[in-house]
Structures are given as C-alpha cells and as structure tokens.
Amino acid sequence: MPRIRIDLPERFVFATELPIYIQHINYGNHLDNAALLALVSEARVRFFRALGWSELDVDGAGVIVADVAAQYRSEAFHGEILRAEMCAAEFSEHGCDLMWRLSDTASGREVARGKHGILFFDYGARVKVAVPPAFRARAGTPER
Numbered sequence: 001m002p003r004i005r006i007d008l009p010e011r012f013v014f015a016t017e018l019p020i021y022i023q024h025i026n027y028g029n030h031l032d033n034a035a036l037l038a039l040v041s042e043a044r045v046r047f048f049r050a051l052g053w054s055e056l057d058v059d060g061a062g063v064i065v066a067d068v069a070a071q072y073r074s075e076a077f078h079g080e081i082l083r084a085e086m087c088a089a090e091f092s093e094h095g096c097d098l099m100w101r102l103s104d105t106a107s108g109r110e111v112a113r114g115k116h117g118i119l120f121f122d123y124g125a126r127v128k129v130a131v132p133p134a135f136r137a138r139a140g141t142p143e144r
Contacts, residue, residue, distance in 0.1 A: 006071045006113050008101055012085035013139060014047045017105060020080045031076035036112055037068065040100055043084035044116065047098070051138050059132035061120040066095065070114035081105045088139040094128045095119040096140075 024035035048055050048063070055063045076082065082102045090097040097115040104111060119128045120135075 004069050004071050006069060006099075006115060008099055008113055009087055009089055011087070012099070012101070013087045014050055015083055015085045016043055016046045016050075018042060018082045018084055018102075020076055020078055020082060022078050025078050029077070031111070033070075033072075036070065036072075036102070039082065039102065040084065040114065040116070043086055043100065044098060047086045047139075051135070053135075056123070058120065058135050061129050061132055062123045063118050064121040065116050066119050067117040068114065070112055072112050073110040076102070076104065076111040082111060088135070091131060091136055091140065093130060096131060096136075
C-alpha cells in the first residue's frame, strides 16, 4: 500500500509552542492521533490570529477544512513541548493547503507533518468564495 508523502516548504511564516498534556496520551503511552489533530487545530487558530484574522473572518470570508493528511515521523510524549510551524501553499481559486510540522522543542525531533486543505467560505450564503488576496500575500510561502 502506498504511503502518504508530504513535502514541506523550506520556510514557514508562523510558529507557536503547544504542550502535550496527559489527556493527549493514549494507551500506547504516546500522543494519540486524534489529539494530534486537535493540537494542529489549535495551531491553526493561532496562525489566523497572528495574521490578524479568525477562521470565521479572513477579510470577510470564513474558512472550512476540506481535507487533512498527516505523516507521523516519531512518537511524542506527555510533558514535551511541540513547536508547530505553519504556512499556506498550493493555492487554488477558492482555497489552499495549510502546511504544518510539529517538532519537539527540546530535541528538534520531528513528530509529524501534514496539511489541511482549506476552502474560503461564505457561511451566510453557504457557498465557497475566492481566496482573499491579503491572505495569499501574508500567509503564503515561497515555492518549495
């Protein structure tokens, strides 16, 4: 079975730190896969906030997650602090991929990488809308 391969950009436009709490740990005594997505969701909210927006208002447009891909690189454990890095790439008319990487801050060990495919959405009209030009300019990264 082919495996997901996610190529990351050389640079990210945003980074934040996220602690791994006990509720993020599963019976294998490492970071649970559902908790990983919750941590990336927190990083995504912080990413939009750092750029001056929210997921409900990016220059008037909302954001909706269309798909998610993740590639696990190593285990992560209770008490570790993860550095979450994020940027936008692979733009289309209505959306883009939010590329991300999680790494342990103490060792630099990469824990996971992935992308969230997002669409810009008018929640009132329930239709997708064009990517706001300001988002493309501020959130994007140079070609990989």
